[in-house]
Amino acid sequence: MAIDILMPALSPTMTEGKIARWLVKEGDAIKSGKVLCEIETDKATMEVEAVDEGTLLKIVVPEGAEGVAVNSVIAALGAKGEVYEQTSRRADEQTRKSTDAVANAPVIDPGCIPGMSPANQTQQISSARLLVCSSADEEKFYSGGTKTMTVREALREAMSEEMRRDPTVFLMGEEVAEYNGAYKVSQGMLDEFGPERVIDTPITEMGFAGLGVGAAFGGLKPIVEFMTMNFSMQAIDHIVNSAAKTLYMSGGQMGCPIVFRGPNGAAARVGAQHSQCFASWYAHIPGLYVLAPWNAADAKGLMKAAIRNPNPVVFLENEIMYGQSFEVPVHDDFVLPIGRAKIERAGKDVTIVAYAIMVGKALQAAEELWKLGIDAEVINLRSIRPLDVETIAASVRKTNRLVSVEESWPFAGIGSEMAALMMEHCFDDLDAPIARVCHKDVPLPYAANLEKLALPQIEDIVAAARGVCNR
Amino acid sequence: MVSKTKSEEQKLRGSGDNSKLSVSEILKMYEDMLLIRRFEERAGQLYGMGLIGGFCHLYIGQEAVVVGIQSAQKPEDSVITAYRDHGHMLACGMEPGGVMAELTGRIGGLSKGKGGSMHMFSREKKFYGGHGIVGAQIPIGAGLGFAHKYLKDGGVNIAYMGDGASNQGQVYEAFNMAALWKLPVVFVIENNQYGMGTSVARHAAGELYKRGAGYDIPGERIDGMDVLAVRKAAMDALEHARSGKGPVLLEMMTYRYRGHSMSDPAKYRTKEELDHVREERDPIERLKGQLLRDYGVKETDLAPIEERVKEECLRAVEFSKESPEPDPSELWTDVLVEA
Numbered sequence: 001m002a003i004d005i006l007m008p009a010l011s012p013t014m015t016e017g018k019i020a021r022w023l024v025k026e027g028d029a030i031k032s033g034k035v036l037c038e039i040e041t042d043k044a045t046m047e048v049e050a051v052d053e054g055t056l057l058k059i060v061v062p063e064g065a066e067g068v069a070v071n072s073v074i075a076a077l078g079a080k081g082e083v084y085e086q087t088s089r090r091a092d093e094q095t096r097k098s099t100d101a102v103a104n105a106p107v108i109d110p111g112c113i114p115g116m117s118p119a120n121q122t123q124q125i126s127s128a129r130l131l132v133c134s135s136a137d138e139e140k141f142y143s144g145g146t147k148t149m150t151v152r153e154a155l156r157e158a159m160s161e162e163m164r165r166d167p168t169v170f171l172m173g174e175e176v177a178e179y180n181g182a183y184k185v186s187q188g189m190l191d192e193f194g195p196e197r198v199i200d201t202p203i204t205e206m207g208f209a210g211l212g213v214g215a216a217f218g219g220l221k222p223i224v225e226f227m228t229m230n231f232s233m234q235a236i237d238h239i240v241n242s243a244a245k246t247l248y249m250s251g252g253q254m255g256c257p258i259v260f261r262g263p264n265g266a267a268a269r270v271g272a273q274h275s276q277c278f279a280s281w282y283a284h285i286p287g288l289y290v291l292a293p294w295n296a297a298d299a300k301g302l303m304k305a306a307i308r309n310p311n312p313v314v315f316l317e318n319e320i321m322y323g324q325s326f327e328v329p330v331h332d333d334f335v336l337p338i339g340r341a342k343i344e345r346a347g348k349d350v351t352i353v354a355y356a357i358m359v360g361k362a363l364q365a366a367e368e369l370w371k372l373g374i375d376a377e378v379i380n381l382r383s384i385r386p387l388d389v390e391t392i393a394a395s396v397r398k399t400n401r402l403v404s405v406e407e408s409w410p411f412a413g414i415g416s417e418m419a420a421l422m423m424e425h426c427f428d429d430l431d432a433p434i435a436r437v438c439h440k441d442v443p444l445p446y447a448a449n450l451e452k453l454a455l456p457q458i459e460d461i462v463a464a465a466r467g468v469c470n471r
Numbered sequence: 472m473v474s475k476t477k478s479e480e481q482k483l484r485g486s487g488d489n490s491k492l493s494v495s496e497i498l499k500m501y502e503d504m505l506l507i508r509r510f511e512e513r514a515g516q517l518y519g520m521g522l523i524g525g526f527c528h529l530y531i532g533q534e535a536v537v538v539g540i541q542s543a544q545k546p547e548d549s550v551i552t553a554y555r556d557h558g559h560m561l562a563c564g565m566e567p568g569g570v571m572a573e574l575t576g577r578i579g580g581l582s583k584g585k586g587g588s589m590h591m592f593s594r595e596k597k598f599y600g601g602h603g604i605v606g607a608q609i610p611i612g613a614g615l616g617f618a619h620k621y622l623k624d625g626g627v628n629i630a631y632m633g634d635g636a637s638n639q640g641q642v643y644e645a646f647n648m649a650a651l652w653k654l655p656v657v658f659v660i661e662n663n664q665y666g667m668g669t670s671v672a673r674h675a676a677g678e679l680y681k682r683g684a685g686y687d688i689p690g691e692r693i694d695g696m697d698v699l700a701v702r703k704a705a706m707d708a709l710e711h712a713r714s715g716k717g718p719v720l721l722e723m724m725t726y727r728y729r730g731h732s733m734s735d736p737a738k739y740r741t742k743e744e745l746d747h748v749r750e751e752r753d754p755i756e757r758l759k760g761q762l763l764r765d766y767g768v769k770e771t772d773l774a775p776i777e778e779r780v781k782e783e784c785l786r787a788v789e790f791s792k793e794s795p796e797p798d799p800s801e802l803w804t805d806v807l808v809e810a
């Protein structure tokens with residue numbers, strides 16, 4: 001009886017990869033622990049070792065194949081002399097497994113995302129309502145054309161461009177240099193800029209955050225990468241007390257031009273300590289800017305703005321978004337304004353505000369709502385502090401309803417702020433109480449089903465929007 | 472009372488030499504120490520009058536540390552310390568009136584009245600604060616050292632901390648990176664025997680000057696009540712750091728005469744202990760004695776200095792009272808640099 005060898009996932013967020021090389025051939029005797037092949041994702045390369053023993057009956061997916069779904073059959077083992085048959089059972093299983101993998105994967109259907117490849121967009125019912133730009137200012141960047149890139153590439157390009165432009169900009173953090181970044185955001189930057197400007201730090205968040213602040217006081221423009229923002233809790237004192245307050249405490253003398261960046265929010269299946277959104281924590285602090293890009297264009301334009309800004313900026317990235325591709329203007333100086341939200345989808349019945357990965361979910365929810373006859377306006381906040389209250393309030397004055405979506409907890413969250421602001425700015429325009437879609441008020445569980453329940457889902461946004469629309 | 476770690480015996484042999492010091496240079500150190508002493512006494516007085524509020528940590532007793540080190544610095548060197556910072560600012564040459572007016576919370580203060588006693592800065596004098604979180608100034612100091620190195624400006628950062636602060640984890644994070652990357656930093660522990668009410672014996676295991684040993688940071692214990700000994704050690708340490716050999720740790724044995732802050736009656740130590748230090752080890756009296764005994768200086772030579780210092784402190788006090796409170800509109804300024 002043949003044993004299937006399945007495409008493994010190298011990380012919780014990996015959904016597909018490339019078979020770079022087979023190190024065994026059909027007919028070989030396989031002992032457990034033997035390296036069978038090398039697989040590659042945009043983040044890493046890894047060897048796949050045999051778990052079971054037997055003779056390699058068949059290499060199902062050949063060397064060089066790309067986009068191989070996690071959990072699909074890549075080879076089969078069997079008894080010596082056994083003949084490999086692609087039974088219908090196995091074929092069925094394979095399709096089921098790969099669709100399962102896709103269904104489980106915490107990945108947004110790219111089809112509804114503006115700026116995604118046009119082939120995908122054509123499937124959408126109301127894609128005409130998707131706006132490429134909400135403002136004329138931003139429009140000008142798109143006239144010169146766009147190119148497709150991942151969020152990861154956009155961040156790297158932004159940092160590299162700014163480092164070419166300004167010799168006082170440097171990058172430091174754990175594994176940013178020789179390892180090319182824990183999430184490969186800084187891949188290749190050491191080669192270009194050298195070890196004086198792309199600096200591997202010890203695992204010492206409080207120390208290197210403080211060191212970065214001192215370097216900023218001393219005339220440099222540090223980009224400090226936290227492997228994930230969860231670990232920035234070790235360093236939060238320097239972000240809040242040293243970086244954010246010194247300008248004020250010095251009567252305007254001691255600016256601190258520094259970017260603290262790293263993946264924020266839930267990853268996938270990594271448990272409570274590695275999955276948390278800190279937007280409201282940092283947004284609480286006067287003296288900080290807090291930015292949260294959603295797509296690659298946001299990532300590039302906002303990162304460049306963050307580096308050029310003379311103030312401390314907390315830049316909240318998202319691991320799950322790193323590998324997703326979007327269109328980004330090719331314009332050689334594409335910088336987005338800080339403090340402006342973007343209307344991603346125009347609508348008249350309800351306003352949905354979201355930031356980071358939740359923008360994609362909100363857009364998908366808007367598609368569902370459209371089918372139900374509800375026309376939602378989706379606002380990508382982009383900047384949490386300062387918040388573009390004007391754009392949000394103008395939208396609410398039009399739709400009279402607001403749903404706030406965030407990956408963080410409800411208590412004192414961004415949604416709470418949204419509710420207070422809307423009471424202050426458009427109390428008389430509201431036709432329904434503001435609805436908050438948040439992380440459930442529990443630490444993030446590990447089990448797949450519980451994790452899904454804890455995090456805001458498209459259905460939750462749809463339900464909240466229907467609720468405020470009474471439909 | 473100088474002891475050294477083994478690894479450092481060979482390393483810290485600089486050209487620090489007080490024999491070339493001129494009498495006028497020593498008189499300047501005397502004046503700088505006296506200015507701090509008199510300034511702090513005035514600050515204590517203004518506090519008592521209700522003109523200064525909140526926390527106010529006086530430096531009385533520790534003057535030789537900052538004056539000795541400052542006398543060894545070059546203009547390109549930068550300084551950072553914690554909240555017991557008035558002495559450091561005066562030693563850097565920051566205006567006494569501006570410091571005092573900050574203590575009284577007036578617009579003429581160095582932070583326009585928005586920082587207070589613990590938070591003043593001067594880019595011009597390369598004084599980077601003035602930090603209230605115990606130990607946080609140490610990684611920041613390492614970062615200033617990083618900037619000196621990156622910009623190749625030849626400067627060294629002098630990062631001061633208390634004995635209490637030397638127990639913070641981030642101090643060792645900074646030691647590690649500073650040693651690993653050979654940053655030009657001189658770490659100075661001002662061991663005044665207490666972190667608030669807790670004596671060193673009750674808060675610190677081992678000897679503080681050895682605390683860099685695990686990172687191969689040369690460490691030295693110095694009599695911080697002897698300004699000339701401080702100066703010599705600082706010359707060697709600065710030379711070591713400036714030459715690209717990495718950081719140095721100096722433990723300055725000193726003593727604070729007043730309570731931790733104005734509200735501290737200092738019940739955790741005996742009057743005898745304090746009197747003993749004042750009578751036997753006072754840094755200003757000690758230098759005065761040396762000047763009179765070894766440098767041919769007369770009491771009458773010192774009188775004009777004392778007069779000058781007194782006048783300067785009175786002017787600072789006047790300024791700090793006359794300077795108006797900040798305009799209410801100042802509440803909203805300096806939160807962010809306008810891009």
Ligand SMILES: Cc1ncc(C[n+]2csc(CCOP(=O)(O)OP(=O)(O)O)c2C)c(N)n1
Binds near residue numbers: 555
């Ligand atoms: C992180 C932190 N913990 C506690 C305090 C409160 N605190 C202020 S000063 C101090 C004692 C510090 O003693 P030391 O470092 O020896 O400095 P000294 O006051 O003797 O100059 C304490 C506990 C603080 N400011 N920051």
Ligand SMILES: [Mg+2]
Binds near residue numbers: 661666
């Ligand atoms: Mg102390």
